[in-house]
Amino acid sequence: MEHTAPRPVAVSVEHLALRLPEGADRDYALADLSFTLPEGEILCIVGESGSGKSLCAQTLMGLLPKAIRIERGAALFDDVDLIDTDKATLRSLRGRRIGMIFQEPMTALNPSMRIEDQIMEVFEAHDLLTPAERRAKALALAQEVKLPDPERTIKAYPHQLSGGQRQRAMIAMALALEPALLIADEPTTALDVTTQAQILRLMRDIQRRRGMAVVFITHDFGVVADIADRVLVLEKGVVVEQGTAREVLDTPRHPYTKALLAAVPSGTPPERNEVADAPVALSVSGLTKSYVTKKSLFGAGRTVHAARDVSFEIRRGETLGLVGESGSGKSTVARLVTRIIEPDGGRILLDGADFGAMRGEDLRNQRSRIQMVFQDPFASLNPRRKIGLSIADGPMARGMKREAALQKARELLTLVGLDPRSAERLPHEFSGGQRQRIGIARALALDPDVLVADEAVSALDVTVQAQVLKLLETLKARLNLAMLFITHDLNVAAQVCDRLAVMRSGEIVEIGPTRQMFLEPRHEYTRQLLAAIPGGAHKTLPQDA
Template sequence: DEPTTALDVTTQAQILALIRRLQREKNMSVMFITHDFGVVAEIADRVIVMEKGAMVEQGVASDVLGNPSHPYTRRLIAAVPHMIENETKSRGDAPVVLEVQKLDKTYRPGIGFFSRSRIVHAVKQVSFEVRQGRTLGIVGESGSGKSSLGRVLLKLLDSDGGSILFDGKDIAALSASEFRPMRPHIQMIFQDPFASLNPRQTIAKILTVGPMAHGLSAREARAKALKLLRLVGLDEGAYDRFPHEFSGGQRQRIGIARALMMDPKVLVADEAVSALDVSIQAQILDLLANIQEEMKIAMIFITHDLRVASRICDEILVMNRGEVVESGPPWQIFRSPRHAYTQQLISAIPGKEWVPAA
């Protein structure tokens, strides 16, 4: 039951290969429950499609994948992220919002005398820039350093070297109190839409407490919250409800609205769609793209999935063991990946040989 959901693509590929090997060795049957037709293409002989408790389509996997008959099946297949290799026009004239130079973050794991000498470079000499209205993807598997990088950018972690220039200031060198007035301008969208919202607070409080702490009146905060709820695709009735009354996709929309309440110049989305079904993923990615187009926000999109990155990012950095091993526009990376690690990430994508029916 969803045994590979939210796993890195390389780990997912290993689990799928393990299941296939065990199936052959033990001559056993496998019923594999998933929301991802890319995984279906990789592992299934036959497939049953269910909607609202009813079976709406079944058949040989290749037939269903190549010629789906039910509208719901077609919608699921259309939502599967595929590597987008079309060339995109550069918009290099947009102003730089965030510039990172030779950023370092190290950890000294464990306890005891001998562990002190061991150093893990979570982020090692990383440099990049993000322009207004553009999206930079940070791609890598678990342990690559991408989430540590995101936390350092938000100053949830202190850096050990390098600079982070935001609005002309090196925020890496600022103390917590010095950075506080700038914090609203760099906001995060979290991975887990269930854990990132306080279950004891109404959506009203979740959205308005931050802006009111920074000087907005209750009336202004309410009006702004209602406007943003509409922007993210929720009705105004959501304002007085609690998080448990919403689905995962709806909660992530609330998380996006909360980030936008602070009028950020930079959004950091850390695995913001990895816990969602592919159909909901597609909706959230479209929403983020529309918001960025309308509000001209710079975005850093952290993900383990190159397919997702290609759908929303203007440029991609591939990280491995704290270092950037490759960078460029998505089409360039997918057509001719130069680094062995990038090639490994691409080869691990489930169903990569499958081309959905038009």
């Protein structure tokens, strides 16, 4: 039998221990972390929020927050210990030998510089190439990462690009000096399913072509299944399991790994009871909304049809999923039906009443019947206001006395699985999953008939996401709610939605029962979305079910 010679090691981390500041929930952010990554392989580091994944990346880049202290350990790369070396050596390695792609390119890119100048700046920082050569190289990199119309796109500012285009620009910057090691920290978390698939394929292609080693940090096991050669699982800073992707995904040994995999939405829609006889809670017909964009680098202002003749209905006890890529109009529809923004045309009926035509006092009285759970609960909560009061604000605005409203807030906190005593705490004292539960409690405070959840679980790690989805299902059944569930994650939609409406360019191109849509999608765009699901979970759906 032939034996392949082992590949040279690109980076080796040995017994790394990062101590957290006094008062933290544990002593070590990372405790005795060790791994080796050969050249030309992708290591996925997975775990829940707070497990220490990103701190591992920051350690390798020399970008650890000052509050976190390296107590011991080594990180060997290019015969240099990245932990025990001077800042000048680290600066020379960053960019030139080690590249990094950040989770949110909008915060990592300079908003006041054109993309071309930001790519060229990488060469300038290392005093490489002439200005003309830098410009040519920036264009070549834009072409390699498949930016559309690269000659014009690199002249744009970050805010003029889509999320996927900004991430491609970040990849171009990270690859500019052809690093031997690439660190990618949740680079596809905020992207819709088709853009995510494109970015993953792009990264895998470039990685193979250049023979790079990649440390890829993620909480998405679908992504792991698509790209990983090796997997390392972290729980609260401790390595509980590591091995080849096949070993970890197919035969996990540790209970924590098993729990993470069990929490992953399967992509197989369960059988659901029909609610055809239930009363219609929300009916939307012919909804339209257009915007005229400002004149930009790409030409004169143009009309964007965010919603075009959108029609659907949701019955009590039913969840309708609204799915599609970024920019398809999903969130616009959410804001239209809740009257956060006004439609150009169409009707919105709540239990048969013309909610879309209401004004003044009538509108204020009826707003309570349709409430929204936002994607980022921290941004939607007053950081200086105790969460009990934030929940009680709605009932108090409708005339309920303060003490009665606060008592209702405590009852709602219990309902969503939180300690009622937490009403006295501030938003920053809660985890992301807990804040999302608070957001749900606040939405329920006005006893709505319809709940609109706009990407309400997209920022949560897999186990917390599973808990929040289960909570939403329980509350829907218990309170007989109608729910409009907006998501770009089709695996999530498969688990919670009775029916799906697929949006593209402001239009609903297909609508039907979720299981039927997964088994027999009729529209080509729906088939493209299903094919782009990371890990291909939907492909295992039994055809004779």
